[in-house]
Amino acid sequence: MDYLKAFIVGGLICAVAQILIDKTKLTPARILVLYVTLGSILGGLGIYKSLIELGGAGATIPLLGFGNTLAQGVIKAVNKDGFIGIFTGGLSAGAGGIGAAIFFGYLFSIIFNPKTKK
């Protein structure tokens, strides 16, 4: 049941992005930024939490989830360290994801060469 819920929630989030790609003139980069921003707003307002409770990884893995992580990180850091937390909280909370992205990106660029699309 968890898998099904994750599939539906994650799938719906991605389907909205696909509709934006197909039906609007938004570039993929703008859609990505839109998702992160939207995620941090929903996270900051405490709305995204209920989506995670429902969909689990289906809500945390898409970019909205990253935006939510940034917002939660800032809230936590502000409560702990005060004003400076606005600047440190987001990246501290996102450090695992960002570090892994850089590490694996670098690793795979060493192992593989890019190929032309078929």
Next chain:
Amino acid sequence: MAVKKLGKQTVKFSNPPSIESSATIVGPKEGNGPLKDFFDIILTDDTYGEKSWEKAESKMFQDAVDLALKKANFNINQIDYMLGGDLLNQIISANFAARQLNVPHFGLYGACSTMTEGLTLGAMLIDGGFADNIITATSSHFSTAERQYRYPLEQGIQRPFTSQWTVTGAGATILTSYGNGPYITHATTGKVIDLGMKDANNMGAAMAPAAADTIINHFKDTGFTIEEYDLIMTGDMARVGKDILLELLYKEGFDIESKYKDCGIEIFDESQDVHSGGSGAACSAVVFNGWLLTQILNGVYNKVLFMATGALLSPTSSQQGESIPGIAHAVTISRQK
């Protein structure tokens, strides 16, 4: 005095330069397309044995030039000038190929209109008495153009249905002052026209107004009728651009549909998933130097208006939200002088 000028934008060559030989190299996808029998070399690997696609593109450029020379029994020392360009920053494919070729070289940038820009300027150099033998060439490569103009390939971006597929290939033409044809008899140089299209994934629509303008002015300047031509062929309007071009011309009283073909539509089959069609400097270059010249030499067509079309965008201008200007240069290719 400009005695060879006709009207506003056209020249009529008094001693029409002759096309001595031509050569084409294409990538694997083009080599699977409907025109595969008309290309000289079909690569099985689009890196062409090089470490980068940029190097592969430059090698295709150089090898197309070498092959055109070989087919004409020329060596490079007999060539007075080379004219060439491509789509990359600072036209490195052409310039890096010229580095190996040891020939006086003019670098051109006309985006995908480079083939007819080269033919026009080469024919002018010959008819002006500045040269006897000219080689003009251009190249493009799907994977170099994609990261030059759009996104890194590693990003695996989705292509919208209006987008076109950059042709991987290179084409070269040798022009002489004395050969037996086919001849370049007229050339109409296009104006840069921009009606405000901003979508880098819909270049056919961006180029259509410029293409229509050049065709209209060609007929106005020369007094030719559409019936005099056996074929009117554009470079890379593709399916989206074709419909817009035909409509723009029809509104101005030019119904060319029965004579019309587009290199970007001919080079790929619809089953090859290229969406609107082919594009790139090599699109018109390989279809012209491969398929079209063969048809003219075989007498299928006697008189052809060939017009490569270019979208003059840069990555910087796109990112800054600028619209895309278009250009189109037309040449009349005829079996008779």
